[in-house]
Every structure is written in structure tokens, then in C-alpha cells.
Amino acid sequence: MVIFFNTFKLKEQPIGIFDSGVGGLTVAHAIKQILPYENLIYFGDTAHLPYGDKSAEAIESYSRKITEFLLERNVKVVVIACNSASASAFGTLKKEFGSKTLIIDVIDPVVDYMGTRDFKKIGVIGTKRTISSGMYETKLKEKSPGTSVISMATPLLVPMIEEGFIFDDISNAIIRAYLSNHTLDGIQALILGCTHYPIIKNQISKIFNFNVEVVDSAKIVSLLLKDTLERNNLLNSRGKSADQFFISDYTPYFEKIARMFFEGEINLKKADIWS
Ligand code: DGL
Secondary structure, eight states, rough: OOOOOOOOOOOTTTTEEEESSSSSHHHHHHHHHHHHTTTEEEEOOSSSSOGGGGHHHHHHHHHHHHHHHHTTOOSSEEEEHHHHHHHHOOOOOOOOTTTTSSOSHHHHHHHHHTTSSSSSEEEEEEHHHHHHHHEEEEEEHHHOTTTTEEEEEEETTTHHTTTTTSHHHHHHHHHHHHHGGGGGGSSEEEEETTTTTTGGHHHHHHHHTOOOOEEOHHHHHOOOHHHHHHTTTOOSSOOOOEEEEEESSOOOHHHHHHHHSSSSSSOOOEEOOTT
């Protein structure tokens, strides 16, 4: 099937944003703080969660389909609010859809931000897919060759958060078990290389006695998005926003966590894009 998308964009069109589940809501929330008049169309691919365990090819094909779904809903920009998808699919999405829409990932903006700082030792935590891609390590070392980068996969954190284990003894024990690893000793900054992790940012900072800069992509990406929309004359600075949230399968905690970030009624629908 050949699908034609409108390449001419207007300010009033929504922003498309996707992740495997609730993680991208951390980015969506930051976008709304900075761009309150924008309409969001959020897609959480809960049917395939977690992405971090999947192959790069599988994530690429999910990301392609979700991008088509968002473009069919006339978005003016696609934000890949997922590190695993940014590591596996950003190149492909740019190649296949870059002439039809603006596309923003979550890894490059964070790497650019780190390039403005002078850290000697940086830790990166993320899913197995993101860490094994080596994307952060390679890009950070390109920017600052003298910096030591310690990467660590922390695969239990996403299922833990999606199951609602946050701010409790279970989440504290898991976070501590990962982050007390001595390879992280002496880090000056820790990159949260998964958009789910800002939900537990405070617990993570606590492990380091708040002495380590814990960096997440939410605000950094939102500022880049604002700048990109401005430069392309696509910034919506008036009007009433009506966000829409889609998930590919029902999960008990999606709505609950969405309400933590977005007050009031959540316009949540199941979109069966895989059948
Ligand atoms: N929040 C995502 C990320 O940034 C996906 C995590 C997952 O589904 O494993 O990597």
C-alpha cells in the first residue's frame, strides 16, 4: 500500500511523539511545560514493551509503522521519545520520512548538551538495546575524546516502572543494586539513557547523595523542539490544546502514570495498529 502524506505543514498541526510505553510521557510533559499551546499525539507501543529487549530490526519496523500512524494524523514533527528507538531507528526514519516531516531523537540533543560541559567521567544507564548499540559512548567520545564513559544496562528498571513499582522499597533495592556498582565510582554526571528513568530521577540522585548531575533528555529535547519549530515557522503560540494518547495494548498503569503528568481527563484510546 502506498500512503501519501501532506508535506506542507501548518503551525496548528499537532506534534507526534512515541515511546514503547509511559517513558515518553516524561518528554511529552516537558514539551507541554515549554510549549503549552501545542497539541500532542502520543503513541505508547505497550503491545511491544519493553523495546530494550528487542532486536534493532524489530524496533525499526515498529518505529516505521508508528511514524506512519502519526503522519496519517497530520503531525508536523515526530519526536522519538525513546532511546532504544533513537539508537535503532533514527537513521532509517530520517531516510524514509525525512522529506515529509521533521524528526527529532533523544540521544543527539543530550550528547550535544554534554559537549557543553567539562565532565571527566560520565556514567550512562539505559536498556540493553541502547547500551549495546554503543551510541552514547561513541558520540560522547567523538565530542569529548578525553572523557571516560561507563555504560551500564539496567534492564529491570523499565518493567519495574511500567508495573508501578516507583518510590517504594522494591524500586529502591533494584536501583541501589544497579547503581552501587563500583565502575560508577567517581562519575560527575549520569545520563539517564532511557526516557522511563526520569520518573525515578529523585531516587537515582539519592544513591549519589545528590553529588552527581543526573541528566535526562526531557527538557533538553523540548528546548531543541521549540527551537526547531521556531526556525521552521511552525511554532503554535496560541489556541487551546487537546492532546490525544494512544496505546497499542491496554496496561493498568499507563493511565495512572499519564495522570501523574497530565492533569484532568486523559483522552486515551487503544489503537490496534498491529493487526
Ligand atoms: N523508554 C524507552 C527508552 O528510552 C524504552 C524502554 C523499553 O521499552 O525498554 O529506551
